[in-house]
Amino acid sequence: MLRWFGAAFLVLLLVLCLRASTLDSMQPEIAPVAVVEVDSGGLLERFRGGLKIPTVSRQPGEGMDTEAFQAFRAYLAQHYPRVHDRLELELISRHSLLFRWPGGEPSLPGTVLLAHQDVVPVDTGSEGDWDHPPYEAVVADGYIWGRGSLDDKFGLFSILEAVEGLIADGFHPRRTLYLAFGHDEEVGGGDGAVQIARLFAERGWTIALVVDEGGAIADGMVPGLDAPVAIVGVAEKGYMSALLEVDGMGGHSSAPPNQSAIGILASAIVKLEDNRFPMRFDGATRAFFERGIGPESSFGMRVIYGNLWLFEPLVLAMLDRSPMMAAMVRTTTAPTIFHAGLKENVLPARAQATVNFRLLPGEKGDEVLEEVRRIISDERITVSMAGRAREASPSSRIDSRAWATLAETIREVFPEAIVAPYLLLGGTDSRYFRDLCDCVYRFLPIELEPDGLRRAHGTNERIPVAGLVDGARFYRRLIENADQATLDSDESQ
Ligand SMILES: [Zn+2]
Known part of the structure; x- marks a missing residue:
């Protein structure tokens, strides 16, 4: 009896170890990318200027700060002249921005990068709890402080920096590139992302890949794992x-x-x-x-x-x-x-x-x-x-070329990071694009502090100054990689 028990135990142990050793890594083998030149000083100043414009989202019926959004739009036009010159710009519901850079091969499905212009309000009474005022974009202790610094002006400015740089370097996309910057993400996206997604459907614009905010590089998230984890919301x-x-x-x-x-x-x-x-x-x-x-x-x-x-x-x-x-x-x-x-x-x-x-x-x-x-x-x-x-959004594919392209780009810019799919607890504009594409991913190229999420909608929102350059490099490589890759939906076109 004891012998049988011992033998069964050994078999179990063997099975456990065997299965442990055959776990398949999904991490792409990829060389870190050679340095992408980024104008880091100029980038910091452009970003700070954008943080100083309080594009606050209010609940429907509470009125909208139209002037702030107009000022923000004018600011973008002034500081990203190439983007505004080369890309077609369409205003949706008066304040959301939809940029389109037609690709050389119009039949290829496009790449869509999402970000939002609006920020959540600073809670009345909490202004004094900020170490630095929320709309002054103070640089201190290695961080840029301010409402929207993480959620989501970091994403928006990083994308614009990347595209401005690509145009300056003479890049011509094969695949059409869309930049969609909603103005009401924080209150549901009904006038912004919902309408933009509807336009895509109406015009028959096909999409190979969507990347929005909603994930980050997280340190110390998983007990027993030292490496940073790039969590990508699927x-x-x-x-x-x-x-x-x-x-x-x-x-x-x-x-x-x-x-x-x-x-x-x-x-x-x-x-x-x-x-x-x-x-x-x-x-x-x-x-x-x-x-x-x-x-x-x-x-x-x-x-x-x-x-x-x-x-x-x-x-x-x-x-x-x-x-x-x-x-x-x-x-x-x-x-x-x-x-x-x-x-x-x-x-x-x-x-x-x-x-x-x-x-x-x-x-x-x-x-x-x-x-x-x-x-x-x-x-x-x-x-x-x-x-x-x-209802929850259905999961995007993780066996796709689009996923692999995103994972490779993350590893190019953050070679230490383990890329892992995860379930996002909150909501983003990207959910409205899920009907148009089954490769919708949520990731911001920034190292998130353990309390980063609390800061994002609470007091003392900030990002590390060093993260700005990574952000611009990441989107630049993502646009290039997605443009060159053969993606899943290409053949069906
Ligand atoms: Zn956000």
């Missing part, structure tokens, strides 16, 4: 908010019922937090471990990532310890608004709460809502959808 989570309401419970606080409207609603919220949605380990997140970082990890970790059939529960338990990682494997539950009561001696007649859910790919808003009702199981509470649900 899908985006969906979005749905539920409104929970309790009605008709008012009265004097001197004779309260056993359970008040506030109590009923609070216990519903507790139930939701205690019964989170189940974890699911598939799609982009599974590919991140199995194909992305797995093959590049230490042997011990390769045994785990190469044998997810056995170790999946272990990996999920590990992911569950970090809110960021856990969000990649489950539909998340986030109570965000709670309204009840006006006066200290009056029981509120109504209590309302909003709970925001971020949906895993494949999950539908009304199914999640149904599950919410089941978890709460309290007929005193009305559960409805607040606004409309948005």
